[in-house]
Amino acid sequence: MLAMQNVQPQGDGPFYISYYVGRIRSDTGRRIGSNTDIDNHIKCMGDALVAAGIIPDDSMKYVRGVSARWVEGAVGARVKIEFGITMETPSWW
Numbered sequence: 001m002l003a004m005q006n007v008q009p010q011g012d013g014p015f016y017i018s019y020y021v022g023r024i025r026s027d028t029g030r031r032i033g034s035n036t037d038i039d040n041h042i043k044c045m046g047d048a049l050v051a052a053g054i055i056p057d058d059s060m061k062y063v064r065g066v067s068a069r070w071v072e073g074a075v076g077a078r079v080k081i082e083f084g085i086t087m088e089t090p091s092w093w
Contacts, residue, residue: 013062015055016082019045022074029075042068045079055081 019042023032046058046066056062 012056014064014084015062016065017046017049017063017067018080018082019066019068020071020074020078020080021068022071022076024073024075026076032070038068038070041077042066045077049079049081 019038021032021038021041024030025032046063049055050058
């Protein structure tokens with residue numbers, strides 16, 4: 001699906017990736033159950049970004065952080081890639 005969207009490579013990082021996962025499957029139109037783990041969905045999306053050449057790798061060297069959220073009533077998924085993000089140690093650490 002990424003190849004059909006003509007998404008261009010995004011450089012060498014560092015990146016911060018936000019995943020937005022719709023609660024309705026794009027392939028069946030059925031609602032995703034509440035017992036589904038969101039991390040199962042974002043792992044395959046990260047792998048797809050690498051396979052499509054959008055990011056060079058999804059290791060810590062390139063991806064400095066991720067966030068993920070379910071989106072009620074939305075179909076499919078969206079990914080937002082931010083560049084030049086540096087992760088600071090929280091003050092409470």
